[in-house]
Amino acid sequence: MNEFVTNWLIPGAIMVGQSLLLLVVLLVVIAYVLLADRKIWAAVQMRRGPNVVGPFGLFQSFADLLKFILKEPVIPSSSNKVIFLLGPLVTVTVALAAWAVVPVADGWVISNINVGILYLLAVSSLGVYGIIMGGWASNSKYPLLSALRSAAQMVSYEVSIGFVIVTVLLCVGSLNLSDIVHAQETGLATKLGMPSMSFLNWYWLPLFPMFVVFFISALAETNRPPFDLAEAESELVAGFMVEYGSTPYMMYMLGEYVSIALMCSMTTILFMGGWLPPLDVVPFTWLPGVVWFILKAGLVFFMFAMVKAFVPRYRYDQLMRLGWKVFLPLSLFYVVLVAGVLQFAGWAP
Amino acid sequence: MILQSVFFYLFSAVLLISALMVIGARNPVHSVLFLILAFFNAAALFVLLGAEFLAMLLVVVYVGAVAVLFLFIVMMLDVDFVEMRAGFLQYMPIGLVVGVVLLAELLVAFGGWAVSPDLAANLGEPMPDIAQVSNIEAIGSLLYTKYIFYFQTAALILFVAMVGAIVLTLHHRTDVKRQKIERQVARTVENSIEIVEVETGSGI
Numbered sequence: 001m002n003e004f005v006t007n008w009l010i011p012g013a014i015m016v017g018q019s020l021l022l023l024v025v026l027l028v029v030i031a032y033v034l035l036a037d038r039k040i041w042a043a044v045q046m047r048r049g050p051n052v053v054g055p056f057g058l059f060q061s062f063a064d065l066l067k068f069i070l071k072e073p074v075i076p077s078s079s080n081k082v083i084f085l086l087g088p089l090v091t092v093t094v095a096l097a098a099w100a101v102v103p104v105a106d107g108w109v110i111s112n113i114n115v116g117i118l119y120l121l122a123v124s125s126l127g128v129y130g131i132i133m134g135g136w137a138s139n140s141k142y143p144l145l146s147a148l149r150s151a152a153q154m155v156s157y158e159v160s161i162g163f164v165i166v167t168v169l170l171c172v173g174s175l176n177l178s179d180i181v182h183a184q185e186t187g188l189a190t191k192l193g194m195p196s197m198s199f200l201n202w203y204w205l206p207l208f209p210m211f212v213v214f215f216i217s218a219l220a221e222t223n224r225p226p227f228d229l230a231e232a233e234s235e236l237v238a239g240f241m242v243e244y245g246s247t248p249y250m251m252y253m254l255g256e257y258v259s260i261a262l263m264c265s266m267t268t269i270l271f272m273g274g275w276l277p278p279l280d281v282v283p284f285t286w287l288p289g290v291v292w293f294i295l296k297a298g299l300v301f302f303m304f305a306m307v308k309a310f311v312p313r314y315r316y317d318q319l320m321r322l323g324w325k326v327f328l329p330l331s332l333f334y335v336v337l338v339a340g341v342l343q344f345a346g347w348a349p
Numbered sequence: 350m351i352l353q354s355v356f357f358y359l360f361s362a363v364l365l366i367s368a369l370m371v372i373g374a375r376n377p378v379h380s381v382l383f384l385i386l387a388f389f390n391a392a393a394l395f396v397l398l399g400a401e402f403l404a405m406l407l408v409v410v411y412v413g414a415v416a417v418l419f420l421f422i423v424m425m426l427d428v429d430f431v432e433m434r435a436g437f438l439q440y441m442p443i444g445l446v447v448g449v450v451l452l453a454e455l456l457v458a459f460g461g462w463a464v465s466p467d468l469a470a471n472l473g474e475p476m477p478d479i480a481q482v483s484n485i486e487a488i489g490s491l492l493y494t495k496y497i498f499y500f501q502t503a504a505l506i507l508f509v510a511m512v513g514a515i516v517l518t519l520h521h522r523t524d525v526k527r528q529k530i531e532r533q534v535a536r537t538v539e540n541s542i543e544i545v546e547v548e549t550g551s552g553i
Contacts, residue, residue, distance in 0.1 A: 008352060083382070114483050118405040125413030129385070132417070136378060136424050144424070151421050155414055175485060317528070 018110050022099060030257050031061035037305050044309035071246035076138060079243065083137035088248040091130025091255035098123040098262050103178045105275045105289035116177040117165055120266060127259055128154040131230060135240035146239035149316065150223060150230035156323040157220040163331035164214040167207055167338045168270045173349030181274030198280040202273040210334055211271045213327050218263040224304060226311040227319055264300040272296045357397055364390035377423045385416045402484035
């Protein structure tokens with residue numbers, strides 16, 4: 001019995017505690033990510049944005065949360081009730097589950113598994129089920145159309161995301177997320193003899209085309225504008241969320257923003273050196289890694305928000321053309337190119 | 350070890366029940382959702398075995414792509430459930446025969462390993478120690494050295510199948526207007542705009 005406690009109970013309790021801590025921090029961060037999204041959008045359009053609840057509107061997201069959970073959930077009578085409620089649950093669970101493998105600083109990761117990046121790819125590809133289930137179970141025309149659109153869109157862009165990940169993995173030689181960040185400690189800057197310019201070490205520079213492809217595919221994968229065809233309000237009212245209100249709607253929103261934050265973190269880990277400081281000199285190295293991680297992910301999110309603010313929505317056939325006829329050949333070519341260069345230059349890990 | 354067996358029985362039970370529900374559910378969309386649950390539990394069993402790479406691959410390929418397309422098609426179909434159930438008794442014997450043959454083959458194959466030590470020695474390369482070589486390295490080094498020919502042949506067959514599917518479904522319709530991006534990009538000011546001096550009141 002004593003062995004059971006030391007071997008299973010205590011590690012289990014530690015893991016639950018870590019997960020809870022990550023969840024709480026993540027959800028608070030998401031509340032401010034949501035606010036930042038609205039504020040940035042407002043600033044681009046020369047509006048004030050939410051500014052009433054709390055100083056500068058800082059508590060707006062919490063007020064929204066209260067509003068959502070206090071409202072009455074309405075379930076359409078002709079819907080498939082179980083799947084109708086399962087849809088938002090799947091979305092939010094899958095989005096949160098992905099965070100188990102994200103290293104926010106050196107060693108700060110709940111589950112440091114060998115196939116981390118593959119796990120992220122697998123879990124982020126499951127997000128589409130929440131949308132399909134919700135869209136189908138609503139038993140209504142707009143949600144079904146939206147579900148079909150978003151299923152096709154997410155499956156298409158996953159292909160190019162997969163190839164981008166393969167190029168990064170070729171350079172790293174490991175699927176472990178912490179190893180990917182550690183591999184970016186040395187690189188171009190070290191080869192050029194400038195070891196303190198560590199931001200030149202990261203993969204965004206040698207793999208710049210893939211960085212751009214990944215960023216745009218991440219926008220499409222999370223249904224962000226300009227690829228928010230799933231909820232194009234001028235065509236589909238609110239897409240798959242037409243029939244949802246109160247808490248189920250909030251769960252869809254939450255899941256969406258959690259996966260956006262996840263994509264920002266993935267960009268940070270794959271291309272921007274994760275928790276590594278941008279310059280390897282004294283004032284920068286004093287800050288703990290998690291600060292750099294959040295700052296970098298925040299920068300990527302700022303780009304997400306700016307794209308939302310000033311790029312008009314794509315037409316659906318243009319979206320498909322971009323995914324299959326532009327990104328897929330480009331990323332496939334880059335995989336071959338990177339593999340060839342690594343092999344013939346002898347840099348393969 | 351106890352915890353592992355608890356999880357093994359949990360995942361196996363859910364896997365078997367959801368596999369039964371795939372053929373038992375009245376609504377085809379529910380069937381596909383149960384199929385996805387079955388895939389998931391199979392992946393969990395792979396994780397218990399230490400084959401994490403296969404588990405992730407199962408989720409990425411089958412759950413993330415194949416089952417999405419299944420669901421996609423099933424949602425679009427206008428299935429008449431009464432008609433679908435009508436032939437059930439008629440087709441059941443054939444289905445049973447197929448099932449029994451499959452079960453017998455599996456029993457023969459797995460039973461052979463247990464009974465004959467010669468067969469067990471033929472299992473091929475034994476899996477290297479998980480603690481020393483990661484899953485992906487082990488599979489990769491086998492696939493790209495010993496089985497490279499089979500691997501490439503399989504890839505070629507898949508490629509031919511893909512080309513075949515595209516050829517079967519591709520037909521150019523001439524009666525619809527399409528956007529041709531390369532033509533749009535190739536347009537210049539010279540060949541698209543003409544500036545004319547028009548005298549007042551005369552028209553062009």
